[in-house]
Amino acid sequence: MAPTFSLRALVPVLVSGCAASAASAASAASAASAASAEDPTMTHRVHGPFEVNLAPQPVEDSDEAEVLGRMRFDKRFHGALEATGLGVMLFNRSPVEGSGAYVAIERVSGTLAGRRGSFAFQHNCHMDGGAQRQSITVIPGSGTGELAGLSGTLRIRIEEGGAHFYDFEYSLPDH
Template sequence: MPNIATGRFEVRLPTLPVEGEPENGPMGRRSLVKRFMGDLEAGGSGQMLMAMGQVPGSAGYVAVERVTGNLHGKDGSFVLIHRGIMNRGEQELLITVVPDSGTDALTGITGTFRIRIENGVHYYDFEYELPEV
């Protein structure tokens, strides 16, 4: 039976250079710096690559992010992989735990991470499973 963790998070996305890409070109790279609050008390760090389409509202990104902290009383870390597509304003986002990336009390974690933004505040719903010990 899956567990559900909910809460909010803050995110910073400092710009990083993209090798071979002109400044303000269609490709971009960002550092991910997050602080999760709620059922997941943790920090997140990683990198994001993105590309803008030629039509307004079309873009895509991929990211890899390590999350380290406490999830429902269990300490450890895990890695999330992001895949986001925006097709002329229609958004599709998939964020999942990388298999076998969990450490310590989060070893064996699997799951799907959902993000929603309401009035400028970022929220998460994390549906996950841990093996029985």
């Protein structure tokens, strides 16, 4: 018999598990930032809080609903990134405790350091027996308006009590 779980309980476990890997990636980001000092395109870092609302979506095959799921989500970013994010997430929970994965596409619209436009993130995160990997990147070519040419990576942190924060390292031409 497949394990039962709450969709609302699973997603925070996957997201927070993947977010835990962000700390180990911070030193690698520092090294990459130092290397980019020679690049004429400046790399910037911004941080701030965000709220997220999750809405479970129906799964077409009820036999798979125990391990596969789908969610729509909306976010409100604050700080240097003042924007809304709308996305769709697909996830899988493994029968192995502490394992699972999610992928998502998220469209973000608003301002980044005072520049208005929109762009999209691609999320690819997984946990393997408690070991986490998080990859959230700007989709190349997705920037519009004053955010055309945007590239970068986002890390999610979920602190004790459930507060969500982002760390966004990005580059923009002529910024």
